[in-house]
Amino acid sequence: MSYFNKLGLKEEPFSTSPDPNFFYQSREHGSALRRLEIAIRLKRGMSLILGDVGVGKTTLSRILMQSFRNENRFAFHMILNPNYKSEFQFLSSLAKRFGIDGDLRSSMDCQDAIERYLFREGVDEEKTVVLLIDEGQKLSLPFLEVLRTLLNYETNKYKLLQLIIMAQLELLPKIKHVRNFTDRISLKYIINPLGQEDTKKLILFRLRQAGLDNFRDVFTDDAMDEIYKYSLGYPRRIALLCHDTLENLIIEGKKIVDKELVLKTIERNE
Numbered sequence: 001m002s003y004f005n006k007l008g009l010k011e012e013p014f015s016t017s018p019d020p021n022f023f024y025q026s027r028e029h030g031s032a033l034r035r036l037e038i039a040i041r042l043k044r045g046m047s048l049i050l051g052d053v054g055v056g057k058t059t060l061s062r063i064l065m066q067s068f069r070n071e072n073r074f075a076f077h078m079i080l081n082p083n084y085k086s087e088f089q090f091l092s093s094l095a096k097r098f099g100i101d102g103d104l105r106s107s108m109d110c111q112d113a114i115e116r117y118l119f120r121e122g123v124d125e126e127k128t129v130v131l132l133i134d135e136g137q138k139l140s141l142p143f144l145e146v147l148r149t150l151l152n153y154e155t156n157k158y159k160l161l162q163l164i165i166m167a168q169l170e171l172l173p174k175i176k177h178v179r180n181f182t183d184r185i186s187l188k189y190i191i192n193p194l195g196q197e198d199t200k201k202l203i204l205f206r207l208r209q210a211g212l213d214n215f216r217d218v219f220t221d222d223a224m225d226e227i228y229k230y231s232l233g234y235p236r237r238i239a240l241l242c243h244d245t246l247e248n249l250i251i252e253g254k255k256i257v258d259k260e261l262v263l264k265t266i267e268r269n270e
Contacts, residue, residue: 003250004210007218013210014243016236018059020066022209024202024235029060032189036064036164040074040130043158044186045151048136049166051191054236057166060191061132064164068130075121078132087142094131111149118153122160129161136167137174144178151184193233200224202235203242218246222259230266244269 004012015022025033032049039047051057061078068074077097084090091110098117104110121127133139139147153160165171169190175181194202203224212218219227223245231237245257245265254261 003246006250007246008211008213008216009207010211011209012243013206013212014239014246016239018062020059020063022206023056023059023063024198024205025063026194026198026202028191029056032060032191033064033067035187035189037067039187040068040128040162040164043128043162045154045159045161046147046163046165046184047187047189048171048185049164049189049191050169050171052168052193052234054234055191055193056235057191058134061134061164061166065132073126074128074130076130076132078134080134081138082133082135082143083138084143087146090143090146097131098129111146114150115153118150118160122158123155130164131161132164132166134166136165137169137171139165139167139171139174141174141177144175144181148178148181148184194228194235194238195233196225196228199228199231199233199238202238203227206239206242217256219257220259223257223262226259226262226266230262241265241269 002012004010013022023029036047036049049057049060065076065078068076079093079097082090084093088107088110091107091114092104095104095110095113098114100113100117102113104113118129121129147163150161151159151163200221203219207218208214219242227238227241227245231241241262245262248261248265248268249257252261
């Protein structure tokens, strides 16, 4: 039996998978979501969301896509890892994601086909095509140049491709080497780690989402303070430490996570 069953929970509260149901929306995350939605609806072109590993960028992208799921005029396409071997492989992958058929033998074939697709969908069908790229720091300079070119496709009023790049901060020096790329960024937003109070709220939110009784405590305040100190407010680190601490809680037969158990778990993990 899993530890969360023994605690009377219905689900694993501290999985590191990007489950939208367990996404704690801090003020920064909420602001990023609202700004992205506005940029997409206004067809502004490119949005750049930056943050270190583990701040919740991938889950944020899933929440964003989920918020448009009932609106047929928005077509979302996602690339989880843009680590392609060549420009042709990158473009042909884009063409497949857009559902483009045909004999595409070169980068130019792909680019022409994508251009026709964007004009057909964006003008004739009046749809909004959104391309969301996660792990954007892996984009090479040639791929960034491809994206810059795709952003040139527009009507007199709006961009035909809405591009969202989720990336670590190391992407910034790269884009400076691509001519006019920075000028095409309509939204740039940096997500920072959580503060101490939001760290506590995240822990409690996830436990409640997993089915914890509202009147039951699992972590003492001192324990959550130690979790914050160790994790520095990074949601992924918080989830990993909470998971390991709850396992140790069951193993040691305790009823509540205190500061001592958190410190012992940290020591075992190092």
